[in-house]
Amino acid sequence: MNKRKPEWTPDGGGEGFATSIVVSKEPPKAPHRKRKRRTWDVDALMEGVLKGDRTLLSRAITLIESNSEKHFKIAQELLRRLLPHSGKSLRIGITGVPGVGKSSFIESFGMYLIGQGKKVAVLAIDPSSTLSRGSILGDKTRMEELSKEPMSFIRPSPSSGILGGVARKTRESIVLCEAAGYDVILIETVGVGQSETTVRSMVDFFLLMQIAGAGDELQGIKKGIMELADLIVVNKADGDNILRAEAAAREYNNALHYLRNATKGWDTTAHTCSAKMRTGLDLIWERIGEFRKNTGESGFFEQRRKEQTADWFEELLGEAVLDKFFNNEVIKADLPQLRKQVAKGETPVAYAVSHLLSKLDDN
Numbered sequence: 001m002n003k004r005k006p007e008w009t010p011d012g013g014g015e016g017f018a019t020s021i022v023v024s025k026e027p028p029k030a031p032h033r034k035r036k037r038r039t040w041d042v043d044a045l046m047e048g049v050l051k052g053d054r055t056l057l058s059r060a061i062t063l064i065e066s067n068s069e070k071h072f073k074i075a076q077e078l079l080r081r082l083l084p085h086s087g088k089s090l091r092i093g094i095t096g097v098p099g100v101g102k103s104s105f106i107e108s109f110g111m112y113l114i115g116q117g118k119k120v121a122v123l124a125i126d127p128s129s130t131l132s133r134g135s136i137l138g139d140k141t142r143m144e145e146l147s148k149e150p151m152s153f154i155r156p157s158p159s160s161g162i163l164g165g166v167a168r169k170t171r172e173s174i175v176l177c178e179a180a181g182y183d184v185i186l187i188e189t190v191g192v193g194q195s196e197t198t199v200r201s202m203v204d205f206f207l208l209m210q211i212a213g214a215g216d217e218l219q220g221i222k223k224g225i226m227e228l229a230d231l232i233v234v235n236k237a238d239g240d241n242i243l244r245a246e247a248a249a250r251e252y253n254n255a256l257h258y259l260r261n262a263t264k265g266w267d268t269t270a271h272t273c274s275a276k277m278r279t280g281l282d283l284i285w286e287r288i289g290e291f292r293k294n295t296g297e298s299g300f301f302e303q304r305r306k307e308q309t310a311d312w313f314e315e316l317l318g319e320a321v322l323d324k325f326f327n328n329e330v331i332k333a334d335l336p337q338l339r340k341q342v343a344k345g346e347t348p349v350a351y352a353v354s355h356l357l358s359k360l361d362d363n
Ligand code: GDP
Pocket: 096, 097, 098, 099, 100, 101, 102, 103, 104, 105, 235, 236, 237, 238, 273, 274, 275, 276, 277
């Protein structure tokens, strides 16, 4: 047996204390298992998505959410092939402060739409999961009834990276869901940071959810967000809250007269609903239908989509160029020194900029 002396025994401890330690043999190592690497078969994914297979749609979204360089290339190939099959859905953004009833509404409205024969996908952009570790949208069990429906597809917010990165993944998920045949795509967000503007920039129709507050309805709401909305819905119009909710909707309608329309040629209006009692949903869907018809006839629907894609291209291009610039070895070597010189007033700012850019020409 393999024995060694202990590092410490009490003074005068005698034989009663351990005077030697038995060293056991190293525990046997678990047999080394090769981690099975997932292979991504673009053809199979494409076929699966086009058939509306939800498992493969989920896998395809996981692929586009990956941050690995290798996955990026495969994902982009998949998107390139699926792009011609996309574009046919109605993309609806839904925002409102936590507690207003967004998930309850999506559950009820989603079920209502399925009742109308629609296939409904639910995506989310939750900036709280990038700002802090916690997530406002994702932590609870949500949309239990809708999630069991074969005609629905629910995907939580991509969580890693900055808002721009999360937004890219959601935009690409929209393409995949459309290729999979979803007629309505609901994109949920909370009013944190830039998330509302970001969602507005990727949807056709933007719905702002509110609840009747105590007294001054408009105090807590930023004018800017009302100007993004195509419809305001005052939720929880049920029980003894109906009158208050209706009063709130009237106040919003009055206020809307003084605000800019979010969409050219479309008057934003406010209505009440109850996600819990499933009332008011008809009117909301009717308004969305009118919106689709009006903007379709005026050409604004298509025009906005084109502008959104063009803006997205510019944004991604800008990000990519900046990224390339700041990761350039020569720039990385020169930049700290130049920053100091500029801060101290030793080098003119414009000179420093043109000096750095000229370094790129040399490379
Ligand atoms: P979210 O944080 O905006 O997604 O809000 P939730 O959907 O989680 O709802 C917050 C709380 O409001 C929950 O306790 C819901 O049961 C409740 N709620 C949601 N919609 C309604 C409604 O139409 N009427 C009533 N009375 N309560 C509602």
